[in-house]
Amino acid sequence: MLPADTNTAIKLIPVSQFTDEQLAAIYNQTRVDYMVPMPMNAVRLAEYMKTYDVSREYSRVAQTHDGEMLGVNMLGLREGRAWITRLGVIPNTRRNGVGRALMGSLMEQAARLSINFVMLEVIKNNTPAYQLFLKLGFYEVGELLVLRRSPLTPAVDPIVADAQRLDRTDSLVLVGHDRGTQPWTNQSESLFNAFEVSGLRLTLADGSRGWLVYQRQKFLLTRFAFKTEVGDPATVAYAMLSHLHNQYPRLDTQIENIQIDDPHLPAFYRMGYVEAFRRIEMWHGTPPPEIRK
Amino acid sequence: MTKILLVEDIPDNAELVRKALSGRDYEIIHAPDAETGLQLALTHIPDLILLDLGLPDYDGQTLAGWLRAETVLDATPIVAVTAWPEETAKKMVESYGFDGYICKPIIKIGEFVAKIDSYLKVP
Numbered sequence: 001m002l003p004a005d006t007n008t009a010i011k012l013i014p015v016s017q018f019t020d021e022q023l024a025a026i027y028n029q030t031r032v033d034y035m036v037p038m039p040m041n042a043v044r045l046a047e048y049m050k051t052y053d054v055s056r057e058y059s060r061v062a063q064t065h066d067g068e069m070l071g072v073n074m075l076g077l078r079e080g081r082a083w084i085t086r087l088g089v090i091p092n093t094r095r096n097g098v099g100r101a102l103m104g105s106l107m108e109q110a111a112r113l114s115i116n117f118v119m120l121e122v123i124k125n126n127t128p129a130y131q132l133f134l135k136l137g138f139y140e141v142g143e144l145l146v147l148r149r150s151p152l153t154p155a156v157d158p159i160v161a162d163a164q165r166l167d168r169t170d171s172l173v174l175v176g177h178d179r180g181t182q183p184w185t186n187q188s189e190s191l192f193n194a195f196e197v198s199g200l201r202l203t204l205a206d207g208s209r210g211w212l213v214y215q216r217q218k219f220l221l222t223r224f225a226f227k228t229e230v231g232d233p234a235t236v237a238y239a240m241l242s243h244l245h246n247q248y249p250r251l252d253t254q255i256e257n258i259q260i261d262d263p264h265l266p267a268f269y270r271m272g273y274v275e276a277f278r279r280i281e282m283w284h285g286t287p288p289p290e291i292r293k
Numbered sequence: 294m295t296k297i298l299l300v301e302d303i304p305d306n307a308e309l310v311r312k313a314l315s316g317r318d319y320e321i322i323h324a325p326d327a328e329t330g331l332q333l334a335l336t337h338i339p340d341l342i343l344l345d346l347g348l349p350d351y352d353g354q355t356l357a358g359w360l361r362a363e364t365v366l367d368a369t370p371i372v373a374v375t376a377w378p379e380e381t382a383k384k385m386v387e388s389y390g391f392d393g394y395i396c397k398p399i400i401k402i403g404e405f406v407a408k409i410d411s412y413l414k415v416p
Contacts, residue, residue, distance in 0.1 A: 028349065032303055033398075035376045037347035039302055041326065044350060150388040151358045219355050250362060252355040274384045277377075 010070065010098060011063045012105045016056035020046045026061060026069050030088025036123060036277050051193045052076050052085065052184060058109040062089075062098050073102035075109055076184060080288040082110040083184040084120040087129065099129070103136055107284070117285040119184055121257065124278040138282040143260040144183055146276045149245070149253040153272035158246045159239035162203040171199035171213040175225050180291025183257035183281055186225060191215070194223055200247075202240050210236040212244060221253040226264060237267035245271065257281070294320045295413060298339040300330035300356065301374070302349050306397075310343065313402045314409060327351040331359055338365055341412050343395070346375040346385070354389045361390040370412045374399075 015023060020042035027045065031037040040048060049056065054074045062070040070093045076083035084106055089098045110118055121144060122129050166174070172192060179188045191197055191213060199213035208231025215223040221244070228236040245253075257279065258265065295318060301307045302325050311321050322337055324330035327348045334342060342360065346353035353373060360366050370392035375382050382394045392412065399405045 024349070028302070031347075033376075034347075035378070037376075038352075039347050039349040041349035148354060148385070148388065150354065150390070152361060152390050153388065219351055219359060250358075252358045254352075254355075272388075274388050276381065276385070 009064055010101045011065055012060045012101065013063060014057055015059035015061055015072070015074065018061060023061070023072070026072050026090075027086060027088060029069065029090050030071055033091050034123075035125075049074070051190055052083070053078055053189055053193065054085065058106065058113075060102055060105050062102050068093075070098045071102055073099075073106050075106045077110075077113070077115070078184075078187070078189055079180070080115065080117060080291045081180065082106075082113075082115045082118045084118060085184070087120075094128075099132055100136075103132065107136065117283070117287050117291075119281070119283055121183060121279040121281050124280055130280065130282075133282050136284070138284045141281045141283050144257040144279040144281050145260060145265075146254070146256050146279065147258060147268055147273040148276050149268075149271065149273045151250050151252050153245075155246065155249055156242050156271070158242045160205065161239050161243070163243050164201045166199035166201055166211070166213070168197050171197055171211075174199060174201070174211045174227070175213050179225070181287050183259075185223070185257050188225075191223060191225055197223075200240060200243055202236070202243060204231065204236065204239055206231065208232065208236050208239075210240060212237075212240040214244070216248065216251070219252055221248055221251050222255060224255045228264070233263040234266040234270075237264035238270055241267055241271045294318060295341075296320045296322060296337055296339040297409070297413075298322045298324065298330065298334055298337060298342045300324045300327065300342065300348065300353070301345040302326060302347070303345075306345070306399075309399060310405075313399065313405055317406070317410075319409075325349075327353070327356040327359075330356055334360055334366060334369075335363065339369060341409065342366075342369055342371045343374055343409075344371055344391075346373055346377065354385055357389040357391055372408075372412055 024042045024045045028039045054076045059074040061072050071089035073087045074085045175188050175191050177188050194215045196216045201211040203209040210228040212226040297319050307323050324333045327350050344353045373391045373394040376397040386394050
């Protein structure tokens with residue numbers, strides 16, 4: 001238990017002072033009772049931090065002065081913006097101000113770096129966290145979907161189209177640099193940092209066209225970026241997904257943080273994607289002009 | 294002996310299942326992550342797989358997809374163990390070829406054991 005004077009009882013230590021194994025253990029402990037726990041081993045956590053530009057220097061672990069672990073909070077940093085992620089407090093130490101202290105520390109770090117625009121996502125119905133973020137000045141921007149498609153989903157024939165497979169370089173050219181106000185996980189940098197990125201570009205008989213960029217992991221397709229350049233987004237997306245899933249029929253698929261009003265969404269549902277859960281996207285401050293491009 | 298493969302990353306949860314089933318004639322094989330789970334499933338060909346959906350390397354849905362692609366496991370029921378809301382759990386069960394699900398936390402041990410027996414068709 002924490003002493004009554006919580007503020008002086010909590011020590012905030014840079015994540016850089018912990019090994020990936022220690023960090024994964026702390027993070028997993030904070031989530032044991034979550035509805036969607038999303039545990040990570042050291043390898044996965046290190047990849048997460050690299051992909052999402054999480055700063056080890058500015059992220060924090062909370063401990064008591066006796067060394068008892070209390071929680072963790074991570075800060076992602078990119079041009080003109082910051083991202084708070086993986087905030088978690090170990091269950092039996094909650095409601096003692098640890099979450100607030102961790103949040104305050106990271107907000108302070110961002111301000112010190114002259115970053116006044118901070119993004120985060122919170123799992124829908126995680127009311128305590130949502131309320132804390134509101135109190136700290138975050139406001140709701142929209143709702144995001146996490147979707148899954150099982151490899152057991154019946155295959156569909158690829159829609160007739162001129163389909164071009166893209167290597168990493170060509171894929172990243174299409175992704176471009178103008179995704180700074182997208183959810184952090186789907187911004188350009190997330191794909192630039194990821195390994196095994198490729199894509200496809202497709203033109204339909206009526207001239208509709210678009211592209212889809214993705215990461216292919218050992219057993220999973222993930223981290224999608226897509227755009228319809230000409231035509232109806234749901235039609236173009238369905239055609240692109242029909243080609244993608246024919247190419248990788250045995251891979252599971254998980255895509256994160258698709259905005260609920262994304263016009264491509266009907267194509268995903270038609271292709272057998274199911275909703276796993278929702279997040280609420282929240283911002284603090286306003287996006288600076290350089291990332292609104 | 295009837296073999297149950299338990300894929301669960303949290304040691305306390307694994308211990309709870311082990312204790313709950315300790316009075317039965319079941320051998321519990323434990324895997325703490327998905328890759329080990331796949332390996333042990335193929336080595337032991339268990340009679341039942343209890344699969345936590347939140348795992349530290351690949352999640353339970355991805356593992357279920359691999360397991361269902363293995364014909365040697367066609368006769369093995371795979372049951373999701375999850376804290377997800379019922380509606381989501383049902384969607385995942387249907388999409389990923391699970392034979393059913395058990396809600397976390399496991400509180401009523403008697404009900405849990407009865408469910409395990411029913412998946413194993415123990416009279």
